[in-house]
Amino acid sequence: MAIKGAIVIDVERCKGCGVCVSVCPKQVIALSKNVNVKGYNYAEMVNEDCIGCASCGMVCPDGVITVYKAKL
Amino acid sequence: MFNEEIVKPENLVYKKTDxxxxxxxxxxxxxxxGTIHRIIAEVIDEMGIQDKAxxxxxxxxxxxxxxxxxxDFVEAAHGRAPALASAIQRLHPNHHTFTYQGDGDLAAIGTAETIHAxxxxxxxxxxFVNNxxxxxxxxxxxxxxxxxMPSATTPYGRRVxxxxxxxxxxxxxxQLPGTYYVTRQSASTAADVRKAKAAVRKAFENQAAKKGTQFIEFVSTCNSGWKMTPVQANEWMRQNMFPKYVLGDIKLEGEIVRxxxxxxxxxxxxxxxVK
Amino acid sequence: MAKELKLMKGNEAIAEAAIRSGCDGYFGYPITPQSEVMEHLMAEMPWEKTGMVVLQAESEVASINMVYGGAATGKKVMTSSSSPGMSLMQEGVTYLAGAELPCLLVNVMRGGPGLGTIQPSQADYFQTVKGGGHGDYQLYTLAPASVQEMYDFVFKAWDIAFKYRNPVMILSDGAIGQVMEKVYVGDYVPRWTDEEIAKNAPWAAFGKPAHRDHNIVTSLELDSSKQEKHNHRFQAKYREMEKNDTLYEEIMCEDADYVFVAYGSCARIAHKAVQLARDKGIKVGLLRPITLFPFPTQPIKALAQRVKGILTVEMSAGQMVYDVKLASEFKCPVEYFGRYGGIIPTPQEVVEALENKLIKG
Incomplete structure (x- = not known):
C-alpha cells in the first residue's frame, strides 16, 4: 500500500510566483508554458510523485492549491 | 496528470479556509x-471565533x-490601528481584536500608538509584517x-x-510590561508556516485568557520593491534579514526568553x- | 423623567450627560480649558455604574482614532478637546466623516493660532464648519450657550449622529466650559445592548454572525466613479440636515430695526446688549444660531429683508460673518464686531459697535 497525493490548482487565480515549485520536496510542480487569462504562467503538476505533504498549499500566497492524500 | 481516484472529498488534506x-x-x-492572511484566517477558523473577530x-x-x-473589518488611518484596537477591545472585552500592520505603519508613523498600546x-x-x-x-x-539596502529613497543603499x-x-x-507574548516568525517555507501558525494560535488563546498584548512580527519579503523574483527574494531574506531580525520567541508568558x-x-x- | 438640580461647570455637565445618556466610551487627552470633562468622568467611575469605558490616551491623535474604532463597532463614543488638540484630531475627524461614523466631538475653544492662550475664543468656527480636515464633509455642529445646553446637547448629539450616520460636534468655548450654573439632570438612559446595536447600527463591525456578510468600515474607495457616488450621498445627507434639523433662536426680533447674530457665549453678551440698546431707544433683536452647520440661512435671509442692518458678535477676527453675509443676500448691511485672543467682549462694546458701524455709518 502506497501513500499517494494529488493537488488541484485553481489556475485562473494562480499568479505564477513559483514559491510552491521551490518548496515541493518531490519536484512535482512546475510553471506551465501556457498562460492563464491574466497571462501568468500558472503552476501545474508535472509528475505523479506527489505525497500529499501540502507544503505547496501552505506557502501559496493566493490559496489556490487544494491537496488530497490517499492510501492506494 | 493527477490520479482522479485521489481527488475526492474524503481524501482532502488542505484547502483555503472559508x-x-x-x-x-x-x-x-x-x-x-497572502500567506500570512491565510495563517491568521485558518486559526480563526479552527478556533471557531469568526463571529468574535x-x-x-x-x-x-x-x-x-x-x-x-x-x-468584520475596520480600515484605520496610517499608523493608528493600535489606537482603534485598544478602544474596540475595551468596548468588546470578549471579542478578538487584531491589527495587521506593515513596518512603515507600525514602526514609523504609528510608533507612539504601538508603544502605548x-x-x-x-x-x-x-x-506586524516587516519587509x-x-x-x-x-x-x-x-x-x-x-x-x-537599496530602496527608492536610498538608491545607493541605506546610509547611517x-x-x-x-x-x-x-x-x-x-521590554514593555504590557506585552505578554512577543515572537518573530516567517512564512516562506512549510516548516516556517507551521511554526507561525502555532504562534498565531498561541496569541489568540492568550487573548481569550485576557493576558495582555500579543505581538507577532513576520519577517517578510517585497519581491517587487526588492526587484527580485519571489523565490530569489525568499533566499535574500534568509541570507540578509534573518541574521538581523532573528526568528523565534522573544517573550513568553510575560517573561523575556531572549x-x-x-x-x-x-x-x-x-x-x-548587495549584489 | 425625574429631574435633579445640580450646580456644575459646563465641562462637568458634558461628562455627566455622557454617563447619563448611555455613552459607551470616552477617549481623551488633557488640555486646558476642558480637562474637567475627563476628570469628572474618572471621578465618577462610570464603568462601575453603567459599564462606560473611559481611557486617557497618549495623545489627541490616539484619542480620535479610539473614537473611530469604537464608533466603527456601533458604540456611542466621544472625545473632547480644546483648539490645539482639536487641530491634531482633524485627520481622524475627516476619516470619521468619510466612513460615516456616528460619534460625539466636543471642542471647548481657546484663543489661537498656535498654542495661543487658554482663555475663551470662537476662532475655530472655520475649522469646524468649513472643513478642518481634507475632503468635502460637514459636521453637524451644536453651539451651546449655557451649562444646561452643554448637558442637553449630548443627548441631542446621539440622536442626530445615529439618524444621519455622521459625527456631531459640540462647539463650545472656555467661558461656557468653565462657568458654573444650575443644571437639571435626568435619569440614566441605559447603554444599548448588543441586540440594539445590531438593530440600530447594522453596518457596524461588531463581529460577523453566520447569517450576514462581513461588515467593512472604511473611508477608502479607489474607484472614482464609486467615490463620487459616496460624495453625492454625503451631500444629500447634509442637505437633509439643513432641511430637517437646523436650530436657532430669535429674541425680540419682531419689531427690531437691527439684529445681532451671535452664538455660544457671545449670544449671552449680545442678549444683554439688546437690552442696553433698547434702554437707549434702539430696537434691536438677537438671532442665535444653535446649529452652526446646518446654518440658519433662511431666517437670516428673512430678517435681512426687513431690518436696517445686522451685526455679528464673535470671539474671532470675523468668521461667521461670512455665512451671515451670504445668508443676507446683501439685502441689508452686515457688519462684524469681535474681540479675540482670549478677550470676551462687553455688552457696552457691542452696543457701541452697533452705533458706530451701522447706525452712524
Missing part, C-alpha cells in the same frame, strides 16, 4: 501577505486586507530597511549618516551584502 473570501488578492505574485487594516499594501478576510497591555493582537520597505508607495526606505539605524521595534516592545544583548545591536549595524 474565513478568507474568494476575492482575488491585489498583492504581487509571491507576496507573503474584528480586524483592523492599516495603510500600506495591506490597506485592502478587509476585502480578503471574511470577518503595548505598554498599557491592551488585550489585542498586533500582527523592510514601503511596498505600496513604490519601494521607499522603511524604518526597518537594513544598512546598505543620512538615515540612522534600522529599528528593531519588536525587541523594543518586548534578552537583548550588545551583540544584537552590533549585528543590526552591519552592512548587508
Amino acid at each position: 474565513v478568507l473570501t474568494d476575492v482575488v488578492m491585489h498583492y504581487c505574485p509571491g507576496c507573503p501577505h 474584528i480586524g483592523i487594516a492599516p495603510v500600506g499594501c495591506s490597506v485592502l486586507a478587509y476585502n480578503y478576510f471574511n470577518v 503595548c505598554n498599557r497591555g491592551e488585550n489585542i493582537i498586533i500582527f 523592510a520597505i514601503y511596498g505600496m508607495t513604490g519601494g521607499q526606505m522603511a524604518p526597518t530597511t537594513l544598512v546598505g 549618516d543620512l538615515n540612522g539605524w534600522p529599528l528593531q521595534i519588536t525587541e523594543l516592545v518586548a 534578552p537583548y544583548n550588545p551583540e544584537d545591536s552590533k549585528v543590526i549595524r552591519d552592512l548587508v551584502s
Whole structure:
C-alpha cells in the first residue's frame, strides 16, 4: 500500500510566483508554458510523485492549491 | 496528470479556509501577505471565533486586507490601528481584536500608538509584517530597511549618516510590561508556516485568557520593491534579514526568553551584502 | 423623567450627560480649558455604574482614532478637546466623516493660532464648519450657550449622529466650559445592548454572525466613479440636515430695526446688549444660531429683508460673518464686531459697535 497525493490548482487565480515549485520536496510542480487569462504562467503538476505533504498549499500566497492524500 | 481516484472529498488534506473570501488578492505574485492572511484566517477558523473577530487594516499594501478576510473589518488611518484596537477591545472585552500592520505603519508613523498600546497591555493582537520597505508607495526606505539596502529613497543603499539605524521595534516592545507574548516568525517555507501558525494560535488563546498584548512580527519579503523574483527574494531574506531580525520567541508568558544583548545591536549595524 | 438640580461647570455637565445618556466610551487627552470633562468622568467611575469605558490616551491623535474604532463597532463614543488638540484630531475627524461614523466631538475653544492662550475664543468656527480636515464633509455642529445646553446637547448629539450616520460636534468655548450654573439632570438612559446595536447600527463591525456578510468600515474607495457616488450621498445627507434639523433662536426680533447674530457665549453678551440698546431707544433683536452647520440661512435671509442692518458678535477676527453675509443676500448691511485672543467682549462694546458701524455709518 502506497501513500499517494494529488493537488488541484485553481489556475485562473494562480499568479505564477513559483514559491510552491521551490518548496515541493518531490519536484512535482512546475510553471506551465501556457498562460492563464491574466497571462501568468500558472503552476501545474508535472509528475505523479506527489505525497500529499501540502507544503505547496501552505506557502501559496493566493490559496489556490487544494491537496488530497490517499492510501492506494 | 493527477490520479482522479485521489481527488475526492474524503481524501482532502488542505484547502483555503472559508474565513478568507474568494476575492482575488491585489498583492504581487509571491507576496507573503497572502500567506500570512491565510495563517491568521485558518486559526480563526479552527478556533471557531469568526463571529468574535474584528480586524483592523492599516495603510500600506495591506490597506485592502478587509476585502480578503471574511470577518468584520475596520480600515484605520496610517499608523493608528493600535489606537482603534485598544478602544474596540475595551468596548468588546470578549471579542478578538487584531491589527495587521506593515513596518512603515507600525514602526514609523504609528510608533507612539504601538508603544502605548503595548505598554498599557491592551488585550489585542498586533500582527506586524516587516519587509523592510514601503511596498505600496513604490519601494521607499522603511524604518526597518537594513544598512546598505537599496530602496527608492536610498538608491545607493541605506546610509547611517543620512538615515540612522534600522529599528528593531519588536525587541523594543518586548521590554514593555504590557506585552505578554512577543515572537518573530516567517512564512516562506512549510516548516516556517507551521511554526507561525502555532504562534498565531498561541496569541489568540492568550487573548481569550485576557493576558495582555500579543505581538507577532513576520519577517517578510517585497519581491517587487526588492526587484527580485519571489523565490530569489525568499533566499535574500534568509541570507540578509534573518541574521538581523532573528526568528523565534522573544517573550513568553510575560517573561523575556531572549534578552537583548550588545551583540544584537552590533549585528543590526552591519552592512548587508548587495549584489 | 425625574429631574435633579445640580450646580456644575459646563465641562462637568458634558461628562455627566455622557454617563447619563448611555455613552459607551470616552477617549481623551488633557488640555486646558476642558480637562474637567475627563476628570469628572474618572471621578465618577462610570464603568462601575453603567459599564462606560473611559481611557486617557497618549495623545489627541490616539484619542480620535479610539473614537473611530469604537464608533466603527456601533458604540456611542466621544472625545473632547480644546483648539490645539482639536487641530491634531482633524485627520481622524475627516476619516470619521468619510466612513460615516456616528460619534460625539466636543471642542471647548481657546484663543489661537498656535498654542495661543487658554482663555475663551470662537476662532475655530472655520475649522469646524468649513472643513478642518481634507475632503468635502460637514459636521453637524451644536453651539451651546449655557451649562444646561452643554448637558442637553449630548443627548441631542446621539440622536442626530445615529439618524444621519455622521459625527456631531459640540462647539463650545472656555467661558461656557468653565462657568458654573444650575443644571437639571435626568435619569440614566441605559447603554444599548448588543441586540440594539445590531438593530440600530447594522453596518457596524461588531463581529460577523453566520447569517450576514462581513461588515467593512472604511473611508477608502479607489474607484472614482464609486467615490463620487459616496460624495453625492454625503451631500444629500447634509442637505437633509439643513432641511430637517437646523436650530436657532430669535429674541425680540419682531419689531427690531437691527439684529445681532451671535452664538455660544457671545449670544449671552449680545442678549444683554439688546437690552442696553433698547434702554437707549434702539430696537434691536438677537438671532442665535444653535446649529452652526446646518446654518440658519433662511431666517437670516428673512430678517435681512426687513431690518436696517445686522451685526455679528464673535470671539474671532470675523468668521461667521461670512455665512451671515451670504445668508443676507446683501439685502441689508452686515457688519462684524469681535474681540479675540482670549478677550470676551462687553455688552457696552457691542452696543457701541452697533452705533458706530451701522447706525452712524
